[in-house]
Amino acid sequence: MSDDDSLPGPLDTAEQPLAAVVPKPDTEDAIADLRAEGVYDDDRRIREFGADAVALPVTEPPQRTQVREVVRQEPARRLRTLDDHLREQGWSEDELDRAPGSWAVIGTVVLVDVGDAPRPAEVGEALLALHANADTVLARHGIDGQHREPDVELLAGSGDTETVHTEHGTKYALDLAQVMFSPGNKAERAHMGDVVDADDRVFDMFAGVGYFTLPMARAGAHVTATEHNPTAFRYLLENAKLNDVHDRVDIYRADCRDVADGVEADRVVMGFYDAYEYLDAALAALEPGGILHMHEATPEGLVFDRPIDRIEDAAAAVDRTVEVLDTRRVKGYSEGVAHVVVDARIE
Incomplete structure (x- = not known):
């Protein structure tokens, strides 16, 4: 390289x-x-x-x-695609048809789903050649366990899975072998930093390493962030200092339900696919007229209807009303299932 x-x-x-x-x-x-x-x-x-x-x-x-x-610099022709690099390694057109079509560069680490590609190690070496800023390539195999820990395999490079990733000026330190980071949520992370108002009081119920906490705090919000995973919690603390927002972020290693009763929030962020199970706690923390941002993995036939119904049912149970402000598709979650967000004002 x-x-x-x-x-x-x-x-x-x-x-x-x-x-x-x-x-x-x-x-x-x-x-x-x-x-x-x-x-x-x-x-x-x-x-x-x-x-x-x-x-x-x-x-x-x-x-x-x-x-x-x-x-x-001396001119150097660029091999523009992964296929270009794999052809130089002797891959046939049939083999190229089985090569990965997408991957993500997170700081100095490349994450790729190799699927049924032949010779995964060669895919890793080709991705290192394609991305000079990267020094490690990991195959991702899914998310496991209560703390949603990634299942990854080293394909090529140094094997250093700890990195600092920068998006729209926000820095995320993390270890991609220990905590999840979804590249497909990039636009949503930026969006949350754009919509928050300075001095908003935000409750981020599933903060992770600071996916939404950090851009919102950088925009001037005061954020109460909870995270149960000990590794993600450690990076959340580090990232608050790394982005110089530690004076605007109160961080708890706790179940969000245990913190909700002590929070008075203008916005509540529920960045977890099963977030609806915590709607009672979210509404307890959300002030009248506050805005709820609820994520869900929804079957295509139920997109937006199901999460909206769940919010309305939870609000009705505590005599509150719902005004849906926005709905968004973030990305595909799995075949026939979409990752969506509903923004709603709760009176």
């Missing part, structure tokens, strides 16, 4: 293509920003730049994207 024999030289020493240097954990966000700025060069590949950074190919110096420096 390393290109140490052709490290870039100073900007003014050669008429070579440009590259923008960024820290490895910022790679995916920086690429998105450079593309939005119209200066990312898809025809060249990403290169390592020392031990902790990568050089992203650009057509001209970026004006809006934050980078460490802009350098010049």
Whole structure:
């Protein structure tokens, strides 16, 4: 993966293509920003730049994207797809048809569902070649147990599963072999940071490593966050400090029901597929006129109707009324099942 024999030289020493240097954990966000700025060069590949950074190919110096420096490099044609890399390893077209079609880069770790792909180790090596900012590739096999711990297998790389992942400026430290992180929830995490009002009082009932707590606290909300998983709780504490929001986040390692009675919240976030089982506690914490954000894994034929009915039934049981404000599909959960969110004002 390393290109140490052709490290870039100073900007003014050669008429070579440009590259923008960024820290490895910022790679995916920086690429998105450079593309939005119209200066990312898809025809060249990403290169390592020392031990902790990568050089992203650009057509001209970026004006809006934050980078460490802009350098010049020897031109290097990019193998643009996973199939390109696997073909170089001798894979046939029939084998390529069984290769993974998607994966996620979380900080310096690639998560991939290899399915029935032949030679998974070669898939791992190809993904490392495709993503210069990554140093470990994990095959994911699902989520197990009361604490929803990931079942993963090392395919390639150093095996370092602890990383810092950055999304829209929010930093998530985590160990992907010990705690879950859903790449498909990225837009929802950003959305929660956008909709919250400064000084809102938020109760995040299933906080994890801070999926929703952190963007909401960064937007100025005061968050009471509960998490039962000891490993996720430890990272939640670390991430509150990492994002400099520890003064706006009260964190409890506890069952959310045990905390709810002492909370007065303008918003309650229920980021758990079986969250409806905790609606009584959520409504106990939610002030009149407050907003509930409830997640659910719903069969396609019941999408939105079932979670709305559950909210309305729980509210009626305590003589409260419901105004549905928004409904969203976050992603597919499994075949025939969707991950959805209902936002509702509870009077």
